[in-house]
Structure formats: C-alpha cells, structure tokens
C-alpha cells in the first residue's frame with residue numbers, strides 16, 4: 531500500500547448480459563489490510579472477513595476486491611470502462627488507506643435483513659434441481675430458513691458464477707448466517 535498499478539489480467543463474456551464483459555484485474559499489492567476500512571466507507575459494501583473479500587455494487591456491476599489483490603468486475607461495457615473503474619478503485623483504496631486512522635472499526639455494523647429475492651438475484655436462475663429444490667427461488671427460501679447451505683447449489687461453484695457466489699457469501703455473513 532499504496533496501490534501503484536492495477537492491471538487487467540483477463541476479459542471474459544459476462545453471464546448476465548452477453549453484450550458485456552467480465553474482467554479480472556490484479557493490484558500490485560495485497561489488499562487484505564484495507565478491506566475492513568473500505569467496508570466502512572463504501573455504502574453498499576459487504577465484507578467477508580473469513581473469505582478475505584469485499585463486494586459492492588456499482589450500477590449493475592458487482593465489484594469484488596480480494597485480499598490477494600485480485601479484483602473481479604461483472605457487467606462491464608468494454609475495456610475503456612474497465613480501465614476507468616479500476617482508476618476509481620485505485621483512488622478509493624489509496625484515499626481510504628491514507629485516512630484509516632479516522633475510520634472507527636470498533637463500531638459494530640448493523641446486520642442486514644435478507645429476503646428470498648435478495649438471494650435469488652445472485653443465483654444462477656436455471657431451476658436445474660441439482661440442489662434438491664425445484665426452483666432457485668425455493669432454494670433461496672430454504673437457505674434463509676437454514677434448511678440448505680449455499681454449497682448445495684453446485685452450479686454456483688462454476689468459475690463464471692464466482693462474483694455472484696462471493697456476493698451471496700458476504701450477503702449471508704452480513705446478515706449473521708454461518709456460510
């Protein structure tokens with residue numbers, strides 16, 4: 531820290547919108563130390579301390595920052611937009627790190643309340659039945675009632691769903707669930 535460069539490492543088609551891209555980038559340093567602070571300054575942030583990542587929404591995109599320095603972004607228009615967002619992320623990380631002594635980490639964050647739609651939004655929506663439920667919505671309700679674990683959706687383990695899976699993990703952890 532501070533972050534000097536963030537390089538785009540991989541560009542793939544986006545699963546949610548075939549006209550858009552999914553981007554994996556890499557910062558030139560680890561980000562684990564700054565994630566708890568970013569959790570306090572980004573209003574939509576969801577932080578999984580155990581998983582070592584933080585996700586947040588920027589418009590339709592899901593941005594995931596990993597302790598390792600990897601940054602994943604979904605629903606990006608093109609490479610130029612990816613570069614612009616990565617510049618924003620670098621500035622946010624460096625500004626937050628510079629101000630870290632002013633940010634109170636001792637205050638406990640309020641737990642979020644989740645409904646089935648909150649989970650359904652990030653599920654694959656294939657209604658394939660692999661989890662033992664007829665629909666993804668039924669699975670979402672079972673997860674909230676603790677009758678199923680996220681890992682019961684084997685489809686989510688596919689790499690293309692990684693951003694959605696990380697968001698689901700951090701959503702559930704932020705609501706007090708054991709994931």
Ligand code: SF4
Pocket residue numbers: 653654655656657658659660661662663664665666669682683684685686
């Ligand atoms: S396994 Fe996953 S994708 Fe398939 S129905 Fe269950 S929740 Fe939906």
